Amino acid sequence: MERRRSFPDVLAGGIFILIGGAFVVGALGYELGTPLRMGPGAFPLLVGVLVAAMGLAIVIKGLIAGEVISFGPIPWRAVGVIVLAVLFFGFTVRGLGFVPTSAVTALLTTLASTRVRPLTALAVAAGLTLASTLIFVVGLQLRIPLWGPWLGF
Structure with a gap:
């Protein structure tokens, strides 16, 4: 069975991982608090982790079940x-x-x-x-x- 890799998916997923990682790093500079009394860093940390996880899923999808896509001319x-x-x-x-x-x-x-x-x-x-x-x-x-x-x- 031939595996296709989708470069656009891998690239997009990598960008999501970088953005999510930047949110995580930025959030660690603030107080996280507790689950019942969340601090100012809790929400950006959660968003960063979710964005990075989605990026990882996109990268895995691009490596395993990618599609060959032709983009056509750039407008x-x-x-x-x-x-x-x-x-x-x-x-x-x-x-x-x-x-x-x-x-x-x-x-x-x-x-x-x-x-x-x-x-x-x-x-x-x-x-x-x-x-x-x-x-x-x-x-x-x-x-x-x-x-x-x-x-x-």
């Missing part, structure tokens, strides 16, 4: 536009404010797909901007100005 346009959108948000949110920065970021990420029409992209960007403003600025009360000083408001 470079989408990768570039999404990276540009994240950088745009990070560099302009304080200057432009949350609303215009969110709108442009949502519009850019929506236009990363070649199948989205411009009118649909505008509608999605408007909906995402409204939802994110209600969630982050109104609901979570983040101290980010809605309109920034670069716009003169």
